[in-house]
Amino acid sequence: MFKFETLFRSDRSRARLGRVHTAHGVIETPAFIFCGTKANVKGITVDQLEAAGTQIILSNTYHLMLQPGSETIKSAGGLHKFTGWNKPMFTDSGGFQVFSLGYGGVASEIKGSGQRGKKRTLLKITDDGAIFRSYVDGQLITLTPERSMQVQMDLGADIIVAFDECTPYHTNKFYTATAMEKNQCWGKRCLNILKEYGNGSQALLGVIHGGVYEDLRYESAMAANNEAYDGFAIGGSLGKTRREMWEIVNMTSSWLDRSRYVHLLGIGGIEDIFHGVQCGIDTFDCVAPTRMARHGAAIVKRKELRGDNGRINLNNTAFRGDMDPVSSDCDCYTCKNFTRAYIHHLLKAKEILAGTLLSIHNIRTMNQLMEDIRNSLAADNIAAAIAEWCGE
Template structure:
């Protein structure tokens, strides 16, 4: 794409001293031989290395709900995410900085990522991208907090105390500097699905200008000594806009690239947008897929060169009694807690009555603390009784499950058996 197509960013410009990210590196150590774009790599940060492909667990308010950092580590977790928007609202980024940054404040003391805060602001104004996939297009008025979007930034009302705040590209970078995560993101607008292409286009180009302003502030604050900045690709489901946005990210001195924005109203469209976008992104930079965490979606993303994923799905599901299972659960057990006619899913609902007297673990082949020590019957009891331990134990299983999935995917890429590995995790009925 010719540079002339990006004239909307000329008024902002690049910083005079582009960051060099001296304490970060991304090394591809194995490329797939099966014709896909899958690869294994190592993402090196000041707080440790992350093997890729990998999954980033969401500790939204500086906590992966119900789990301790030690439990996360023992389950194989290498990196977690915290949310700029929520930590800005409470307890405030200044306090986190005073406490030594997120690593010291949380006790995780490993690689961490923070998003820019934009997703939460805009999802609370329009409804989230995940809601779009579920067919929920809008939020009730009483749940809306977004007041205004302008060239300057986003103005919103705090859910904590009702105060009016404005998040700009500059303030987002400052807040993330104070939080101290290794990987941070530019401020962008996550456009909803149900808007005109003209709005998606203007929003995307404003996000580009915000991206440059974020980069300028990143350089001004000299964040490169301990942080790396990712640019974000927007453009909705429009191929030409995605092409324009990938060109912007590729030609701007970010350390990594993130695929964001609306990915469509169904899984097929999402996969198409991800494949199109990832194909055009630079491979010498790590590629992150924002907010996606289904097993099928991870296998698809890995085949198209995605290096890291994040999503609240595994732990949110666990807190409500949903346990992730591999294909063999349906082949050997089959009921999912109901009749054999139950629809095959990537998880089972342990609150269902058939688990009440089931003495087996969730998965006998799983090495997690939950499966080594507790029965489905006990988990069913805890969940039905409203005991917090139930959600914790199922969440712990799901964290181990995701880390096991990513470990086995990395092994399959090295051995050239990614499709065979997928068949162990994804039931054929899910592809029907």
């Protein structure tokens, strides 16, 4: 039931317009996948998600296997029925959280920005999988490729990911190479499980590793090309700086089989998306748009910025008497009905509605960004969209 088709290829870069067909509908690509970590996008109903033009959301295998447990979700009829979201859905393999939480850091550690001194939950990594302690009830849990696939089959998302060890930035080349080879074996085991027990509706992505090392990235990409994955996810450490990340994404994507779908894991800055699209990335995911919203930040186009970090902070006193909408260009529920002054007030009064209204805006804005990118690609003029969003 899964099919990826390319509708248009740019002459100027590897950018492409595509269509991903799933059992729960079609995703027009390039597209953004919103994080519904624990089977919900925080503070947002599925109706609000849909009204903001959302095509696909992601849930985390790791969190759901700990709470409420994949058996509960399976008996509810799968994630779609459990959450009421009837459109395409994506689950990750659990590997990213097992290893990122386990190394004592958080997601940022994998991306290279350093330890944060959190308690280690990962106890042991073997050739078979990982043993870690549940943050919910302290239980010891073994996550193997087979277990990850079983959980992801219980959850029933349309696009799922092969179980992988996600190595952080500071690991050396030998360790990164060893983990990459192990991930290749784990990927094969995931493919076998899906072939044997799957219902034929789930697409499996192989994860491309190799950290910051060009030869390892090449080897990982080539090995994945030779497997029967429905698509690829570029994962692992993408370096310490934005430039380094762009270089790794550029070279890695250049080696992948162009007939298959490509996802970039955990990256969602506007400039990073423009760069990724030009490398041939089809989908992106990141917690930032909704996390930022809960902290009072609204994503806006270049002309509305008061600085150059891609967002305005509605906590700022400057917005206290500002009777304009968050963005004058935006057609979202929040911008059509409320002022910056109102949202500033809700934030100051610590009302949860502030996070909901800003999440609606940021979700709509990311969807608008991807629509603009798709429209600009159809005219093979992505520069026009870059000028509007980034001003470069």
